[in-house]
Amino acid sequence: MKLILSKRNNFKIDFLFYVFSVLSILCSSCIHNYEPVIDSIIAIPNPVSAGGVVNLTCNASDEDESSMMKDESLTYNWFAAFGEIASENQDNIATWVAPDETGEYSVSCTVSDQFNGIDIFTIDVTVE
Numbered sequence: 001m002k003l004i005l006s007k008r009n010n011f012k013i014d015f016l017f018y019v020f021s022v023l024s025i026l027c028s029s030c031i032h033n034y035e036p037v038i039d040s041i042i043a044i045p046n047p048v049s050a051g052g053v054v055n056l057t058c059n060a061s062d063e064d065e066s067s068m069m070k071d072e073s074l075t076y077n078w079f080a081a082f083g084e085i086a087s088e089n090q091d092n093i094a095t096w097v098a099p100d101e102t103g104e105y106s107v108s109c110t111v112s113d114q115f116n117g118i119d120i121f122t123i124d125v126t127v128e
Contacts, residue, residue, distance in 0.1 A: 035117035036062040036074055041109055043096075047126035050100045054125055056085075058092040058109040062117070072113045079108045098127045 038060045048054050078085045078094040082105050087094035096107055108122040
């Protein structure tokens with residue numbers, strides 16, 4: 001069996017390719033991923049006594065306007081160079097056990113979305 005394309009069929013294929021190309025460009029430009037934004041990290045108590053426990057809450061949002069990305073999930077990762085930090089579900093709540101030495105210590109949280117948008121926020125906690 002031979003496939004024979006007429007000029008009319010070639011025109012249809014070219015036209016369909018053109019329409020598909022234009023729609024692809026239009027649709028991809030309509031979808032934009034906005035990075036998550038961390039508004040604040042709340043540390044209670046701050047200051048804390050040496051060896052004490054601090055409850056941390058990271059307040060973040062992701063303002064994607066595209067309906068395709070509106071319900072994307074956020075992942076939280078917590079970091080502290082000193083003391084011990086834990087977040088059970090990689091969510092916006094963590095606990096930090098302060099070191100035994102007094103001073104100012106930094107605690108950071110990164111928030112990422114499933115489309116590789118990311119934000120980082122750092123606060124200082126005073127250990128007395």
